[in-house]
Structure formats: structure tokens, C-alpha cells
Amino acid sequence: MxxxxxxxxxxxxxxxxxxxxxxxxxxxxxxxxxxxxxxxIELLQQPGEALSQLPPDTxxxxxxWNIAIREQYIQPRTNIYPETMIEVIDMDIIMDxxxxxxxxxxxxxxxxxWLDCSNCHDKIFIKxxxxxxxxxxxxxxxxxxxxxxxxxxxxxxxxNRCHSVPRSTFTGESGVQGKQx
Amino acid sequence: MRSLIEILKHIGRHRLPILLPGLMATGxxxxxxxxxxxxxxxxxxxxxDVRPVIFPHWFHRIRFRCKVCxxxxxxxxxxGANDITMxxxxxxxxxxxxxxxxxxxxxxxxxLCHSGKPGLKTGIRGSNQTGGPGRW
Numbered sequence: 001m002x003x004x005x006x007x008x009x010x011x012x013x014x015x016x017x018x019x020x021x022x023x024x025x026x027x028x029x030x031x032x033x034x035x036x037x038x039x040x041i042e043l044l045q046q047p048g049e050a051l052s053q054l055p056p057d058t059x060x061x062x063x064x065w066n067i068a069i070r071e072q073y074i075q076p077r078t079n080i081y082p083e084t085m086i087e088v089i090d091m092d093i094i095m096d097x098x099x100x101x102x103x104x105x106x107x108x109x110x111x112x113x114w115l116d117c118s119n120c121h122d123k124i125f126i127k128x129x130x131x132x133x134x135x136x137x138x139x140x141x142x143x144x145x146x147x148x149x150x151x152x153x154x155x156x157x158x159x160n161r162c163h164s165v166p167r168s169t170f171t172g173e174s175g176v177q178g179k180q181x
Numbered sequence: 182m183r184s185l186i187e188i189l190k191h192i193g194r195h196r197l198p199i200l201l202p203g204l205m206a207t208g209x210x211x212x213x214x215x216x217x218x219x220x221x222x223x224x225x226x227x228x229x230d231v232r233p234v235i236f237p238h239w240f241h242r243i244r245f246r247c248k249v250c251x252x253x254x255x256x257x258x259x260x261g262a263n264d265i266t267m268x269x270x271x272x273x274x275x276x277x278x279x280x281x282x283x284x285x286x287x288x289x290x291x292x293l294c295h296s297g298k299p300g301l302k303t304g305i306r307g308s309n310q311t312g313g314p315g316r317w
Contacts, residue, residue: 026214033215033235033297033306040292047216047239054243060217060308061239076246080253080278116248119258147258151308152218152238 025051025062060154066110088112093129094165096174103165103174129175215307220260223303226295233297254278261303 025048029036034044047061054073055064068074078086089112095104111120124147125132132144139146140156150156216239223233241250250256254275257263263275270277271288279285286293 025216028296031215031219033219033221033301035232035296035298038232038292038296040290041296043293044296045240047237050243051239063239065242074243076242076244077249078246080249084253114242114247116252119248119251151305155217155308 024048057154059158065153066113069113087117089117092177094170094172094174094177095130095134096170097130098163100167102160102163102167103170104162105165106162217307219306221297221301221303221306222261222265223297223301224261225266226297227299231291232295232299233301233303234294235297236294260305 025046027046027048028034028041028044034041051061051063055067055071056062057064069076078084089108091108093106093108095106098104121127124144125134134144138144139149142151145162146156149162154161216237218238220236220238221233222236226233251258256275265275267288269275270280273281276294277288280294281287282289
């Protein structure tokens, strides 16, 4: 049976919408993972206690993590070793081989606020526009962007967060945007 | 007016490819309502008569950026891909860089990390909103 990609996408959206309705955070004793008979469970922080204080989202941990960091709701440590280099890069990349979907805008800034360059380069992506065979299939398989998105970063039901630039209004060139050194 | 059977036949013929993956994805989520990106580690735990480890990403990312563990500490970004043992943790590797009774609780607090239900399999949980054929 051959399933058309757009049907698969519809199914993903439907399943995501169903899940989004189950809002809030389960307590650790009811999450199906933690052993309620473990006496130490009372010492662990409950997700709702921490996450309800952060800017709300509808998916994932129900937290807009990038807003949380930018508006200093949280100040997670950048390094343990003093010699570790911290490099936040402000460089957007437009990817235009997206079929009939809006173009993808990849922003380096929020990614490098969390990650080190070496987490992606060159293990997952080589540093060259159009040189990486990224597709929704590889992403859904947990490769490329899907190594984090769908696992720990916002899920793949959020099409428009990546496919964010309308094809009809974009007049520039794909690839690296703006002036670069 | 079409009978109910006709409608069901129509759904079976034309709409099942749409509904099936959605239902499967929803099915995966029932029973377990783990927080997004919780990780179960049970490669060695139960073999050694302790509960599986539950690693909560949400708790750690409030306090540390991804790169602290996934770059400085050398954790591969794939649940089960890291050869973590208590010996290495006690030597200050992996979790042990922080879990040393200085930055975070030390290894004498077994039940705080080894807190999972018996029988859980290693892997990342709570993130199956897409129900894709992921390797996570």
C-alpha cells in the first residue's frame, strides 16, 4: 500500500492535535515511567511545578524554550570547563527545495544558544548550502533535523515553525541571508 | 442516503491510509504519559538488580544548555548509545561530572536516578507525537 506524503502529514497533524488536548503535566507517580513504589519519588521535582512557570506552548514540554532563555526565565549554564568556547551565531539560511510547502528558514541563533557548532557540524550537516540530503523522510526517521526535533526539540507536527517563509512573497535568494564576513 | 455500511466501506477503501498512521501514533501515547524527551536507561540497570534510570531532559535543560552534556561531557545524542557505567560515573565521567554531591546529588542516592518501573526498555519517551519510524 502506497501512502501519499500529504496523507501522512494529515495523519501526523491529527495525532498531534489529539495529543495537544491532553494538556498539563502528569505527576511523576502517574507518568507510566516512574515507579510509584519508589520511596524517593517524593524528593524529585514535579514537571508541572517547574514548567508551569515558563512561557507556555501547546506541544512538547508545553514550554517555549527559546523565549524562556531569551527573556531570562531560565539561565541554563553554558559550560562546566572554563576553557570551553561559547559561540552564538546570528545567521539565517533559507532552504527552497521544499516542494509546495513554504520555504524553510533555519535560524542559527536559537540553535547556537543551546548547542555547540560541533553538535551538528560536520557530524549531521556539512557547512555548505544545498549539500545535505535533508528530506522529511530522513527527518521523520530521526536523522538530520529529526535527531532533535521530534525527540527533544519541538515536534514534527509544527510544520510552520520551520516552513515559515511563504513562497509567494519571498523575492530574495535561498541560502545564507544577509551580509556575512 | 448512503447506508452506514457504505460509509464504512468508503472509509476502509479511501480513508484508512489517512487514519491508520494517526491512530497508531495515538495508540503509542496511551498508557505512558512521560514528559517530552524523558529517557529510559536500562541497558545494565535491571541486570544488576536496580530500577531503570529515568533521565528527564526538561529538568536538566532548565539548568544546563544542551552543549554541556552533548559536547563537554560527550553524551551521544541517541538514547542507549552511551556506554555509561557506575564505575565511570564515580570517576567523574558522564553523569558523574555533576552528580558528585557538589553540583548535584551523589551516587549514594541510588533511588533518585534509578526511579523507573521494572521492565522498561531503553529509549526516549513522551516524544511520539509524530509516531514516525524514528530511531529515537
